Amino acid sequence: MSSDDGTFVPPRPPRRKAPWIIAGAVVLAAAVWGGAEAYRAWQHEKAECAPGILRKGAREECIGVSDGSFAFDPSLKEVMGKIEAENERVEESGKQFVSVAYIEPLTTVKGEEEAKYGLRGELMGAYLAQRELNDPDLGAGRGDLPQVRLLVGNLGLRSEQWRTLTGDLVAMAKDDNHLVAVAGFGQSRGGTKNAVDALRDAGIPMMGATVTADSLSDAARPGFFRTSAPNRDQAVGAVNYLRAQQKKDPGFKVAVIRDRNEDDIYNTSMSTAFATAAAGRGLEIEGTPLEFLSGVDGVSNAFSSVADKVCDLRPDAVFFAGRGVNIRNFIYSMSAPDRRCPVTLITGDDAVGAYYGSLESEARREKFRTEWTDSRVTVLYSSLAHPALAGRLYAEANNPLPDFLGLYRTEFGGAPDETMQVLQDGQVIMGHDAVWTLGIAIRNAAGPDGKGQVNTGATLQMLLQLSGRASVSGLSGPISFAPDGNPDRKPMALVRMEPSGVYTFRGVLTP
Template sequence: MSRTTIDLPRPPSHKVLWSALGAVCVVLIAVVLFKAFEPDTDCAPGVVKRAGGECVGVSDGSFAFPALGDISGRIRDENRKVEKSGEKSVTIAYLESMSGGTEDRGPEGTRLAVTGAHIAQQEINNERGTLPRVRLLLANTGRDDAYADDVVEQLLKMKDEQRLVAVAGIGQSNARTLAAVDKLRTAGVPIVGATVAGDEMRSKAPGFFRVSFPADAQAAAAARYFKEQQDKHPGYRLQVIKDNKAGDIYNASLYSGFMAAAQRVGLKVETVVPFTSGAAPGGGNALRVVAEKICVTGATPDGVYFAARGRELRSFIEAAGENRRSCPVRVLSGSSAVGLYFDTSRASGTAELAELGRRWNASGLKAYYTAYAHPDASAQMYGGQERGPFPDFQRRFLDLRSGSAGALNNGQAMVGHDAVYTIGIAARRAMDTYGPDKITPSTVLDLLGQTNGTYKVRGVSGEIAFAPDTGEPSDRSMALVELGPPTTRGDEGNQYRFVGTLEP
């Protein structure tokens, strides 16, 4: 019988083993190195790191966006209280750039508006025996609102799980925020703008409301103001400065609204001086050319309407007083002028503010703007400060942050509050009308649309009501505010002096 022979394979040589082991090590080292140098794409849950390290997305306050500081932690704590209570609650998202600002809306303006929104959240939640409670989400659209579309998409995906009923804020009027508003409106999520003025935001279909005054209403009020000056002072000369920057719907709305209103009321405009901001580095040069045209010795106009943003108004003021030039003109602009100071903090820009003050005082120029809100305007509308909600709002504001009550005079915290508070009241009314299980974006939208007539909301800026056909503010006056040069005392209140009220 033959024997079967089995040939066993030879063991691999040491050379082969070492080669295989080396290959494995190379792969492991590559993986480790890749992980070590792979960019971290998450700043926090719901917040993604974008180009340049900017953190963009939606947070419940657990992550502090650069513009907000410690107010984020306070919002987080209030949200935790609502969650632990187990009581019926809804969510409101506050949407705008929280990375340091957009255009002339610097971090201080954003921080004030969000602080006002948080106070509104506290007021709704602390009211005994009432529901629903409010959770507040912070939605950062990124610098210049570059990621507004992505953030809105994120909000819509979390709508049902988070019981999101509305969005407040919006920040500034530009093509990106306009697209964001359109997307929310199409999805049936109502929006209440706090600091947004562009006319294109106006609702063609139900969905967009605002406590801020649109640019055309501001421009019309300004045209009537200048018409009164021409009627009182024969020969009163008026010129218009306009910014031709592409894609800025605020500037375009302000200019077109003013020229249309001027024609309606018979206001004489002597000439229009155009410039284009942001076209190239050294954009302030354009305002120096404008100042040369306006500040002509012996021929300076009596009045100027400035159809541009607050950052450009500041550059114009600096140019007007350059080398202590005299330019005794009265300049009136729109709501964006509130941001004239937002680029520079007193902590870091003392020398810069001092130079601005020297030039401004030397020029003799007077600057005014149509404001969304001012504490003194609120007092006038309510028939006295103590008859309205502002004193309680001021107390809560000072409890939250150090500083003086003068910080409220620019109105940003007031309208941030009123946008969120109005949504909270609409949610309560939706519960009363439709029942506790029917507080949805559609029912809140319905009740926001009914916020008019005798069904108003007592906001800190005045009584909040919306025109039924447009969602625009109605039955409330805007404030005429004088901007003051910076002082060595650092008194924020003197920078925003109430002059009177104007009808939209």
């Protein structure tokens, strides 16, 4: 390089950044990266209720699958703790095991707490079935291999978070959780059907416990079974009962009240099944159905009008195609001093939702009991299970209920009469029978030595074999399956619900 006068000027060496500047930049970059990682970790922790259980939806519900270590709700803490302890024992035993998931809508909103306590009963029954399957001294000669881990999953309020949960379950069927079947499913809603369809597509066999909508079954696509009588059978049982009353008394009048909420597949299938059965068996119905629409404002006003119409018609009985919570609306409306016309309401298994749950104030529950008595409404329903039913369906020597009562009291305490009262609503019994029946299929798939490979396909194959004479001795009665996965002509209990909260067994209903 030359200057203006031609003198050579050596080029300047390139400027070097000071080491402290470089070090500072490195430190700053690390701090930014570390801060971003810390923020991501904070966000992840904020999004999780527990490892693998995420906050989902506008209500930030805890959605996912728990081995019992996360209880989902304080009301479930005791039974989830027992499930966790049994799962730990299974894993520490070193024996071959498979997993069964019990899924339900485990979160509720204010005013629906009674559903939560019904779910607790189902989980208690599911846990007791797990104990019977894993302990050869309790399992009625069914062996103890493979051992059964019981997982619990939350579908979200009204089963709205079904997509996230079913995704988790499908993954668990492919990893070291060895998931081979799913039980439970809660209420018959649109989200429930979506969950069933997703699991059926994934080849995972299912066992409904208290879910009853007819549209869940599909003989052409096996995979969904249930120990609960579907709405079709419940409606036929109700029609048979009412038709018998009309034969005894030709003047016996029957009316119908139905919910027009099409999203609730329990209501719609109950209404359709009853209309079909009534037409086929010659049951005479007074006029057109009296209607209301759940899930929108003004339900109480609608029931005020429905109650007036009932008192104008003066039927001896009404068939109610709706949820238990709406039976409560009807009772309140019928308790008005200018109504109080005597009527018998007969309905399906969701009637248990009419009672206020244990979290409701005693003053409110006492008010409802008083209003119910004043209303002169008698409530009968087709119960999926009742402790008195087994004694009517089994010979004394073959009745599985007495041994179960002993196990129940060992695990959860209580005097014999208290235990019978707890079992009256059928929730514990149905939770037990769903897991117990899956367990029998699992053991059959494992073979006499218990060493056969058990996966979703093998479990499904053995469930298909539980038909005809190859029935399972359930607490709710013998269980065998028709080609569509429904229990084959399984009897039900006709139960009267008392304002005091007692469920009185009235007889056996047959479909």
